[in-house]
Amino acid sequence: NAGVTQTPKFQVLKTGQSMTLQCAQDMNHEYMSWYRQDPGMGLRLIHYSVGAGITDQGEVPNGYNVSRSTTEDFPLRLLSAAPSQTSVYFCASTRDRDTVYEQYFGPGTRLTVT
Amino acid sequence: DAKTTQPTSMDCAEGRAANLPCNHSTISGNEYVYWYRQIHSQGPQYIIHGLKNNETNEMASLIITEDRKSSTLILPHATLRDTAVYYCIALHWSGGSNYKLTFGKGTLLTVNP
Numbered sequence: 001n002a003g004v005t006q007t008p009k010f011q012v013l014k015t016g017q018s019m020t021l022q023c024a025q026d027m028n029h030e031y032m033s034w035y036r037q038d039p040g041m042g043l044r045l046i047h048y049s050v051g052a053g054i055t056d057q058g059e060v061p062n063g064y065n066v067s068r069s070t071t072e073d074f075p076l077r078l079l080s081a082a083p084s085q086t087s088v089y090f091c092a093s094t095r096d097r098d099t100v101y102e103q104y105f106g107p108g109t110r111l112t113v114t
Numbered sequence: 115d116a117k118t119t120q121p122t123s124m125d126c127a128e129g130r131a132a133n134l135p136c137n138h139s140t141i142s143g144n145e146y147v148y149w150y151r152q153i154h155s156q157g158p159q160y161i162i163h164g165l166k167n168n169e170t171n172e173m174a175s176l177i178i179t180e181d182r183k184s185s186t187l188i189l190p191h192a193t194l195r196d197t198a199v200y201y202c203i204a205l206h207w208s209g210g211s212n213y214k215l216t217f218g219k220g221t222l223l224t225v226n227p
Contacts, residue, residue, distance in 0.1 A: 042219045059216070090157050103160060107157055
């Protein structure tokens with residue numbers, strides 16, 4: 001049981017490039033989310049998904065796309081990278097929607113856009 | 115979700131209890147109080163949650179005041195590995211419909227040798 005995995009761990013992009021951050025969980029969780037964390041700030045929700053085929057925007061969705069074709073995977077796509085997207089990105093999944101909002105977070109992807 | 119207020123930072127001696135306060139004076143009756151923490155460079159980690167009653171698990175205890183306007187997370191015997199940012203969140207549990215978990219800035223707890 002690997003939990004929540006994220007790839008890559010580090011990435012450097014040039015302005016205008018696109019890329020996909022991968023997130024996978026092997027716990028059969030229905031809910032998955034993407035957050036970004038900037039220095040000195042808390043986490044901000046980008047997008048989330050309540051199940052395969054269903055996604056919704058969080059508080060900072062601009063510049064990002066998501067899809068959820070399977071329960072296990074929830075990739076985050078940067079359409080045209082900008083320096084303002086330099087951040088640490090965390091993917092998370094929830095264990096059980098009928099019990100607690102207990103999220104399992106991945107180790108993060110550290111992205112630098114130059 | 116109700117707004118929560120936490121001190122920016124706190125210190126604690128190793129082996130002593132760490133008591134982290136959280137104010138949530140506008141909390142509504144169906145909002146739970148959740149605590150997470152984030153150790154440096156790692157993803158956040160769920161600690162504990164509660165609605166009205168005090169709660170305890172293997173990591174910590176949660177004390178919620180009777181009027182539910184504030185709560186305290188207690189780490190009974192803090193270790194150096196408990197140094198982290200601790201987040202208090204008031205969250206409406208909607209029983210499975212669309213959900214969001216929003217973190218604020220939290221409290222940086224530093225456990226000193």
